[in-house]
Amino acid sequence: MGLPLRKSKVDAPPPICPLTECMSLLRGAWAPNVIWYLSAGPRRFGELRHDIPRISARVLSARLRELEGKGLIGRRVLATSPPSVEYTLTALGHELIPAIKAIVEVGTKLKAQVHTKRRPAGK
Amino acid sequence: MGLPLRKSKVDAPPPICPLTECMSLLRGAWAPNVIWYLSAGPRRFGELRHDIPRISARVLSARLRELEGKGLIGRRVLATSPPSVEYTLTALGHELIPAIKAIVEVGTKLKAQVHTKRRPAGK
DNA sequence: CAGGATCCTAATCGATACTG
DNA sequence: CAGTATCGATTAGGATCCTG
Numbered sequence: 001m002g003l004p005l006r007k008s009k010v011d012a013p014p015p016i017c018p019l020t021e022c023m024s025l026l027r028g029a030w031a032p033n034v035i036w037y038l039s040a041g042p043r044r045f046g047e048l049r050h051d052i053p054r055i056s057a058r059v060l061s062a063r064l065r066e067l068e069g070k071g072l073i074g075r076r077v078l079a080t081s082p083p084s085v086e087y088t089l090t091a092l093g094h095e096l097i098p099a100i101k102a103i104v105e106v107g108t109k110l111k112a113q114v115h116t117k118r119r120p121a122g123k
Numbered sequence: 124m125g126l127p128l129r130k131s132k133v134d135a136p137p138p139i140c141p142l143t144e145c146m147s148l149l150r151g152a153w154a155p156n157v158i159w160y161l162s163a164g165p166r167r168f169g170e171l172r173h174d175i176p177r178i179s180a181r182v183l184s185a186r187l188r189e190l191e192g193k194g195l196i197g198r199r200v201l202a203t204s205p206p207s208v209e210y211t212l213t214a215l216g217h218e219l220i221p222a223i224k225a226i227v228e229v230g231t232k233l234k235a236q237v238h239t240k241r242r243p244a245g246k
Numbered sequence: 247c248a249g250g251a252t253c254c255t256a257a258t259c260g261a262t263a264c265t266g
Numbered sequence: 267c268a269g270t271a272t273c274g275a276t277t278a279g280g281a282t283c284c285t286g
Binding site: 006018019020021022023024025026029030032033036047070071072092095096098099100102103104105106107108109110113 | 129141142143144145146147148149152153155156159170193194195215218219221222223225226227228229230231232233236
């Protein structure tokens with residue numbers, strides 16, 4: 001019958017459901033990019049599209065609406081000749097920047113290691 | 124003809140491609156959970172399955188292999204009667220914990236706000 | 247117990263075309 | 267310019283069955 005299951009020693013704070021739920025803040029491949037490019041100040045739809053070349057208007061629009069709904073970014077319509085819309089990062093949205101930076105840092109180290117060591121393994 | 128596109132003011136460090144690439148470290152909804160539950164020490168396949176009830180064996184197996192390939196976790200086969208396998212977080216894997224914590228923190232604040240303020244907006 | 251094989255659903259994304 | 271609508275391709279994920 002094998003080994004008995006040991007109780008998890010991870011302290012309760014994020015008991016799994018919250019974790020998954022919170023991670024969905026950055027759902028999709030592009031949400032982190034949107035947040036990143038808004039970190040330096042307001043940015044218009046077309047500008048973001050230009051910042052993130054691979055993103056389609058459809059997905060960018062979806063992410064922006066999603067992040068706005070979650071309170072991570074703000075939306076402001078400008079009264080210009082051709083109507084333009086400006087997006088800004090909220091205070092809460094700014095708090096995600098350190099997290100993104102942390103992940104990027106690990107990813108960078110990881111790539112450096114793969115090139116240095118003899119254990120590629122990575123895909 | 125509208126407004127000219129302003130140059131992005133975000134400092135170059137993670138110029139987008141690296142960002143997306145690094146974010147894929149936590150690809151999938153379950154990778155963060157796997158890393159989280161390994162943060163307290165070695166854990167066997169079945170234990171992880173028990174830790175993360177909603178995950179299927181197929182996906183857990185896929186994530187474990189993926190994370191192992193990236194060098195974030197280690198795999199060790201134990202010579203027990205019914206063969207068992209133990210997974211551990213590597214040093215690099217441990218470095219992702221702060222990032223996950225940061226995201227969870229924002230998510231928690233977000234939920235608190237939704238309950239407090241009058242701006243649900245969220246889905 | 248660990249995990250591969252198959253089948254199938256759901257979410258995400260890109261390209262294109264079209265609207266206010 | 268700032269989107270929305272539709273379609274098809276890709277992919278994560280779940281369920282079930284099966285093997286070492």
